[in-house]
Amino acid sequence: MELEKFEYDNKIVRNFTVATMIWGVIGMLVGLLAATQLVLPDLNLTSWLTFGRIRPLHTNAVIFAFVGNGIFAGVYYSLQRLLKARMWSDKLSNINFWGWQIIIVSAVISLPLGYTSGKEYAELEWPIDIAITILWVVFGWNMFATILNRRVKHLYVAIWFYLATFVTVAVLHIVNSFELPLHFMKSYSWYAGVQDALVQWWYGHNAVAFFLTTPYLGLMYYFIPKASGRPVYSYRLSIIHFWALIFIYIWAGPHHLLYTALPDWAQSLGVVFSIMLIAPSWGGMLNGLLTLRGAWDKVRDDVVLKFMVVAVTCYGMVTFEGPMMSLKSVNIISHFTDWTIAHVHIGGLGWNGMLTFGMIYWLIPKIYKRELFSKKLANVHFWLGTLGILIYAIPLYWAGFMQGFMWQDFNPDGTLVNKDFLDTVTKLKPYYTLRAIGGGIYIIGVFIMMYNVFKTMLIGKLEVNEAVEAPSLPKLIGKEEGEHWHRVIERKPVRMIIVSLVVILIGGAVEIIPTFLVSSNVPTIASVKPYSPLELEGRDIYLREGCYNCHSQMVRPLRFETARYGEYSKAGEFVYDHPFQWGSKRTGPDLHREGVGNKQNRPDSWHYLHMLEPTDISPGSIMPSYEWLIDDDLDKTYSERKITAMRTLGVPYEIGYEEKVLEEMEVQARGIAENILKDLQPDDFSPQQVNKLKEKEIIALIAYMQRLGSDIHKDSEEILNK
Amino acid sequence: MLKFIKHHMTGIDGIEIYPIISLSIFVLFFVGMLIWAFREDKSKIEELKSMPFD
Numbered sequence: 164m165e166l167e168k169f170e171y172d173n174k175i176v177r178n179f180t181v182a183t184m185i186w187g188v189i190g191m192l193v194g195l196l197a198a199t200q201l202v203l204p205d206l207n208l209t210s211w212l213t214f215g216r217i218r219p220l221h222t223n224a225v226i227f228a229f230v231g232n233g234i235f236a237g238v239y240y241s242l243q244r245l246l247k248a249r250m251w252s253d254k255l256s257n258i259n260f261w262g263w264q265i266i267i268v269s270a271v272i273s274l275p276l277g278y279t280s281g282k283e284y285a286e287l288e289w290p291i292d293i294a295i296t297i298l299w300v301v302f303g304w305n306m307f308a309t310i311l312n313r314r315v316k317h318l319y320v321a322i323w324f325y326l327a328t329f330v331t332v333a334v335l336h337i338v339n340s341f342e343l344p345l346h347f348m349k350s351y352s353w354y355a356g357v358q359d360a361l362v363q364w365w366y367g368h369n370a371v372a373f374f375l376t377t378p379y380l381g382l383m384y385y386f387i388p389k390a391s392g393r394p395v396y397s398y399r400l401s402i403i404h405f406w407a408l409i410f411i412y413i414w415a416g417p418h419h420l421l422y423t424a425l426p427d428w429a430q431s432l433g434v435v436f437s438i439m440l441i442a443p444s445w446g447g448m449l450n451g452l453l454t455l456r457g458a459w460d461k462v463r464d465d466v467v468l469k470f471m472v473v474a475v476t477c478y479g480m481v482t483f484e485g486p487m488m489s490l491k492s493v494n495i496i497s498h499f500t501d502w503t504i505a506h507v508h509i510g511g512l513g514w515n516g517m518l519t520f521g522m523i524y525w526l527i528p529k530i531y532k533r534e535l536f537s538k539k540l541a542n543v544h545f546w547l548g549t550l551g552i553l554i555y556a557i558p559l560y561w562a563g564f565m566q567g568f569m570w571q572d573f574n575p576d577g578t579l580v581n582k583d584f585l586d587t588v589t590k591l592k593p594y595y596t597l598r599a600i601g602g603g604i605y606i607i608g609v610f611i612m613m614y615n616v617f618k619t620m621l622i623g624k625l626e627v628n629e630a631v632e633a634p635s636l637p638k639l640i641g642k643e644e645g646e647h648w649h650r651v652i653e654r655k656p657v658r659m660i661i662v663s664l665v666v667i668l669i670g671g672a673v674e675i676i677p678t679f680l681v682s683s684n685v686p687t688i689a690s691v692k693p694y695s696p697l698e699l700e701g702r703d704i705y706l707r708e709g710c711y712n713c714h715s716q717m718v719r720p721l722r723f724e725t726a727r728y729g730e731y732s733k734a735g736e737f738v739y740d741h742p743f744q745w746g747s748k749r750t751g752p753d754l755h756r757e758g759v760g761n762k763q764n765r766p767d768s769w770h771y772l773h774m775l776e777p778t779d780i781s782p783g784s785i786m787p788s789y790e791w792l793i794d795d796d797l798d799k800t801y802s803e804r805k806i807t808a809m810r811t812l813g814v815p816y817e818i819g820y821e822e823k824v825l826e827e828m829e830v831q832a833r834g835i836a837e838n839i840l841k842d843l844q845p846d847d848f849s850p851q852q853v854n855k856l857k858e859k860e861i862i863a864l865i866a867y868m869q870r871l872g873s874d875i876h877k878d879s880e881e882i883l884n885k
Numbered sequence: 886m887l888k889f890i891k892h893h894m895t896g897i898d899g900i901e902i903y904p905i906i907s908l909s910i911f912v913l914f915f916v917g918m919l920i921w922a923f924r925e926d927k928s929k930i931e932e933l934k935s936m937p938f939d
Contacts, residue, residue, distance in 0.1 A: 245936060319936040385937055394934040399922040406918050410911060662914075669911050 170628035173530040179236035190224030198599040207787030211275035215709030233519040241385040247633040251308035277707035324381030331373040339366035356737025368416035396453035407443035413670035418489035422719040424734035437489035444482035451475040470521030477513025499749040502563030531623030544608040551605030562594035584752035688735035701867025715746035716755040729762035758873030768842035792861040832857040
């Protein structure tokens with residue numbers, strides 16, 4: 164058989180590996196800053212460094228920059244070798260690389276500046292969303308063309324995972340990013356309230372599934388056999404693992420919305436599929452670990468395998484814990500507390516982090532044709548990483564359980580033990596300190612790895628184009644007699660990708676379509692009306708500052724919640740919320756019943772003083788000061804256009820309402836400004852002071868806060884009179 | 886835009902059957918895959934398994 168000579172592209176692998184390390188360190192340092200801010204709120208130095216703005220930067224950087232580049236590095240290395248072909252186009256590879264880095268830089272700039280769509284893990288604004296779509300297509304195109312040009316007959320299981328990743332991430336990103344642009348860096352989600360929540364968590368959950376899990380499972384199926392020198396334990400199991408995982412995962416999103424206003428049937432569906440998910444997840448985990456059967460002695464000496472064993476073990480732990488957290492009784496405690504943060508970091512630091520590090524330590528010596536600079540330092544990194552994870556997670560689990568139980572504590576007379584939400588926060592400070600220390604230790608390990616890897620690179624020389632030989636294959640790709648049907652699928656990548664697409668669409672379709680079709684899923688409430696123009700502006704400030712990162716807007720129908728916050732939240736109250744702002748974590752209290760007429764019923768001046776300096780009102784508060792809201796004038800350039808945009812999305816503002824917008828804003832703002840001044844300087848304020856204050860951003864935000872969850876208290880007579 | 890999609894789907898007679906059909910398709914596919922995975926020839930599996938080492 165004739166041998167063809169060709170070369171593997173190692174430069175692109177090197178580039179992505181370096182980017183993985185650099186963005187990893189940056190993303191983790193931002194996370195460390197955010198973690199430290201919870202202990203030392205003074206570290207919220209400027210508006211663009213507040214927790215609400217940098218927490219999205221941390222999540223986006225770690226998911227899309229660190230893990231994203233890690234995926235590309237691993238895929239570009241393994242794909243070429245598994246297919247015995249160079250990447251189809253060097254140009255596309257380079258566009259993929261530089262384009263991805265530009266997207267990350269744009270995120271690093273835009274998120275701290277407050278440009279956000281307000282949807283978790285999908286915060287980037289619409290121009291960046293479009294750029295991501297284009298780059299993702301470039302990656303898929305390059306991968307696909309390489310598959311079509313391959314010199315082997317069959318696609319190894321790792322490649323199935325890569326293909327499913329490509330197709331599903333494309334679907335998730337596009338569906339969740341439907342938004343109506345208002346201007347260059349501002350848009351509103353097409354969906355509202357419950358529907359937006361369902362789409363968002365269908366996306367959010369499956370971003371974990373298809374960005375943090377399936378590509379890494381592909382890498383596991385390639386790199387563990389390579390590093391251990393042993394084939395995967397069971398190839399049959401890997402086939403079952405693949406199909407079961409991609410089918411079941413897509414259904415589980417609603418477990419992020421238990422006890423919320425989401426229809427019950429959707430919540431139950433999410434729980435059932437989450438429990439089922441244990442089977443394929445553990446099948447895959449065991450398949451990875453059992454690959455090392457008979458080679459455990461190697462694990463003692465080989466640092467790469469050590470990293471991989473910890474990674475796969477962490478994968479096993481989170482995929483057992485996740486389904487447990489989706490049980491409603493457990494979810495009461497885990498939801499909105501630090502338990503969830505601990506859970507995702509076992510996944511992030513353990514599964515993604517440790518597998519990435521193992522892969523880098525294995526891959527860099529291979530493409531630089533020399534031993535790793537220092538095995539000892541790699542071992543130090545391994546122990547720092549492992550210890551860091553433990554010191555990070557254990558205190559945070561403790562904090563989560565503690566706070567969850569503190570929220571639920573009742574006195575014998577039926578009142579709450581911890582009436583003040585803040586009491587349950589200040590008790591967590593020692594745990595937050597330990598968590599930050601654990602994270603710090605983990606990052607020190609990453610710095611040591613960077614030193615070790617860069618040293619290896621300096622001493623060695625990159626084999627930019629690695630020469631190889633393989634038989635050409637045009638004739639081999641054909642049907643054999645008596646061939647099984649699954650072989651046909653895996654031989655034909657186009658079919659493979661279509662079948663994967665159908666499999667993942669089934670779950671999404673069953674969950675999402677009925678919510679849009681059946682109006683009884685979101686019962687409307689007659690007294691719930693659209694926001695006033697000033698409230699809408701205030702809502703945009705709420706989004707810009709990332710308030711949803713610490714405050715939920717979802718009172719669950721549980722006794723300890725209604726005793727603390729008031730009436731539980733109804734689906735019909737969110738029908739005009741583009742996007743929804745239910746949140747997923749309560750570092751501060753829930754805000755859905757913050758508005759007038761509710762349990763809290765705070766005066767406008769309370770909010771004014773609280774935003775100016777939270778610790779003056781609530782000593783010990785860890786909320787940053789938002790003094791710039793008091794200094795800065797509200798930008799009304801788009802106020803009218805916002806009404807038009809909302810109407811396009813289905814909010815029933817009457818035609819021509821835009822003409823009254825500025826006038827109505829003026830009236831409402833003046834009222835709030837007068838209320839504040841009356842309270843702060845009872846007999847002693849001038850009309851000039853009112854005129855100055857009413858223009859400030861804080862006024863719009865207070866208007867929004869006072870509207871929150873207040874519509875259900877307006878009686879029907881008042882509405883009829885209007 | 887969404888209202889066009891919504892309208893489009895509500896206009897289909899008997900759309901309720903669609904998710905049931907798709908679920909059945911998957912279950913059949915999954916069962917077929919299980920049967921195949923367990924009946925597949927051992928030497929072929931070994932060949933696929935060794936792909937990372939070739």
